[in-house]
Amino acid sequence: MAELENPNVMPNLITFLSSLLQKEAESNDVNRRFKAQKVSVFHGLSRPTISIQNYLDRIYKYANCSPSCFIVAYVYLDRFAQRQPSLPINSFNVHRLLITSVMVAAKFMDDMYYNNAYYAKVGGISTTEMNFLEVDFLFGLGFQLNVTPNIFNTYYSYLKRETMLQQCPPSIVESSLSLGRSLNLHLCFNEEDSTHQNQQVAV
Amino acid sequence: MEKPRQISAMEAFEKLEKVGEGTYGKVYRARERATGKIVALKKTRLHEDDEGVPPTTLREVSILRMLSRDPHVVRLMDVKQGQNKEGKTVLYLVFEYMDTDLKKYIRSFRQTGENIPVNIVKSLMYQLCKGVAFCHGHGVLHRDLKPHNLLMDRKTMTLKIADLGLARAFTLPIKKYTHEILTLWYRAPEVLLGATHYSTAVDMWSVACIFAELVTKQALFPGDSELQQLLHIFRLLGTPNEQVWPGVSSLPNWHEYPQWSAQSLASAVPNLDSDGLHLLSEMLQYDPSKRISAKKAMEHPYFADLSKAYL
Numbered sequence: 307m308a309e310l311e312n313p314n315v316m317p318n319l320i321t322f323l324s325s326l327l328q329k330e331a332e333s334n335d336v337n338r339r340f341k342a343q344k345v346s347v348f349h350g351l352s353r354p355t356i357s358i359q360n361y362l363d364r365i366y367k368y369a370n371c372s373p374s375c376f377i378v379a380y381v382y383l384d385r386f387a388q389r390q391p392s393l394p395i396n397s398f399n400v401h402r403l404l405i406t407s408v409m410v411a412a413k414f415m416d417d418m419y420y421n422n423a424y425y426a427k428v429g430g431i432s433t434t435e436m437n438f439l440e441v442d443f444l445f446g447l448g449f450q451l452n453v454t455p456n457i458f459n460t461y462y463s464y465l466k467r468e469t470m471l472q473q474c475p476p477s478i479v480e481s482s483l484s485l486g487r488s489l490n491l492h493l494c495f496n497e498e499d500s501t502h503q504n505q506q507v508a509v
Numbered sequence: 510m511e512k513p514r515q516i517s518a519m520e521a522f523e524k525l526e527k528v529g530e531g532t533y534g535k536v537y538r539a540r541e542r543a544t545g546k547i548v549a550l551k552k553t554r555l556h557e558d559d560e561g562v563p564p565t566t567l568r569e570v571s572i573l574r575m576l577s578r579d580p581h582v583v584r585l586m587d588v589k590q591g592q593n594k595e596g597k598t599v600l601y602l603v604f605e606y607m608d609t610d611l612k613k614y615i616r617s618f619r620q621t622g623e624n625i626p627v628n629i630v631k632s633l634m635y636q637l638c639k640g641v642a643f644c645h646g647h648g649v650l651h652r653d654l655k656p657h658n659l660l661m662d663r664k665t666m667t668l669k670i671a672d673l674g675l676a677r678a679f680t681l682p683i684k685k686y687t688h689e690i691l692t693l694w695y696r697a698p699e700v701l702l703g704a705t706h707y708s709t710a711v712d713m714w715s716v717a718c719i720f721a722e723l724v725t726k727q728a729l730f731p732g733d734s735e736l737q738q739l740l741h742i743f744r745l746l747g748t749p750n751e752q753v754w755p756g757v758s759s760l761p762n763w764h765e766y767p768q769w770s771a772q773s774l775a776s777a778v779p780n781l782d783s784d785g786l787h788l789l790s791e792m793l794q795y796d797p798s799k800r801i802s803a804k805k806a807m808e809h810p811y812f813a814d815l816s817k818a819y820l
Contacts, residue, residue, distance in 0.1 A: 413561075413562075414564070414567055421559050421560045421561070422558075422561035423559035433558055436561065437555065437558065437562075441555075441562065444562065444567070444570075445590065448574070449574055450574055451567065451568075451571035452572060452574075452575050454648065455648070
């Protein structure tokens with residue numbers, strides 16, 4: 307996975323991840339009017355003014371964690387959404403979910419990482435709030451933090467493919483747009499299915 | 510593992526006695542009020558506000574969520590959130606209760622001067638290899654195997670691996686591992702020499718040290734500093750060189766060490782039969798890539814006469 311260390315790969319991937327989360331949040335913002343969504347500790351009283359892209363760029367710049375942590379954080383967000391269907395990502399909670407998922411990924415994966423107080427500063431919230439978010443996020447995930455290589459690669463290749471499609475010259479974008487429509491762009495890999503394919507890693 | 514808002518941890522359990530104290534909090538023997546079942550409660554303070562949930566807890570819980578189904582890994586039954594007297598959040602990890610650990614068990618024999626029966630050593634070693642093989646098969650390195658972290662039930666002589674706080678998943682690409690891990694005595698030479706990319710073989714080195722200790726009731730390499738630890742190892746196994754361990758001289762902490770030649774393992778670990786000595790030597794290979802795996806160890810002739818049906 308040396309390509310993750312390539313300085314050109316991550317910024318593009320971060321940009322794509324931002325747009326993906328933004329689409330997801332906006333679509334759930336619309337749904338909120340029709341379907342009840344629970345208010346959680348992740349829910350801000352107002353919509354944060356910083357864009358998702360700028361927020362994620364900021365985390366990427368200051369967290370200084372292994373690049374893999376961003377892929378893992380994305381897996382966590384997806385797991386969280388699947389386990390907590392009444393708490394979909396929307397514009398009011400996406401920032402808090404993001405900072406928490408990256409922090410938890412870094413704490414789980416890396417031997418050296420910044421503490422909650424540091425992440426709180428990066429995320430623009432208080433340490434007390436950061437700590438609450440962490441515990442709620444962990445229980446929301448049922449503490450399932452482990453990501454098998456198979457799951458990792460499924461998410462990573464999805465992000466990589468979509469990131470590349472976004473950067474293609476117009477003629478190719480044309481064809482990929484129609485492809486994009488047929489692909490389900492939502493965050494929804496069925497982990498149960500993919501774990502079966504790789505029995506030696508995840509039985 | 511759901512969020513227990515309705516019933517607090519302290520309503521659900523009656524603390525009976527304190528049985529241990531770890532880095533992040535106390536361990537209690539407790540009774541589950543609803544069932545009468547005896548459990549071990551590991552209380553985790555989150556008192557370091559700046560740190561949040563200790564990473565050891567975070568890793569231990571998520572790794573045990575994955576590994577707890579194995580009979581040779583301690584069973585995590587639940588995680589509960591509670592509050593202490595100051596109103597701060599505490600986490601309780603609810604484990605099955607085990608009445609002793611291998612450190613206490615070995616000590617009890619050392620005190621009476623008896624040896625641990627040969628068939629018991631064999632059974633414990635087999636269970637240890639089986640548990641380690643299970644962890645490794647799931648992509649988890651324990652990194653801190655030592656007698657104290659191996660729980661036992663005296664009645665059934667069951668052994669279970671515990672304390673996975675330093676464990677980690679080794680399969681995803683991450684920044685280099687720290688080498689500030691593992692109790693010195695059970696630490697593999699590649700870790701002592703500063704290797705930052707190490708793997709399952711570090712656990713097998715610890716298994717070897719535990720094996721010898723079960724037989725002699727004394728630590729095999731009781732070093733009190735990193736250098737002393739290396740010299741203990743070199744004195745018994747010979748100072749390694751590029752022939753026995755290609756790449757050793759390029760490890761970060763490599764220096765010109767005193768030259769010793771290898772001593773016989775049989776003299777260091779008397780009372781172990783030739784199959785046992787052969788297995789031990791396979792586990793003590795300097796070159797991590799040549800060190801026997803837990804899975805291969807289980808098939809070693811040393812275990813041939815062990816009845817494995819109940820293990």
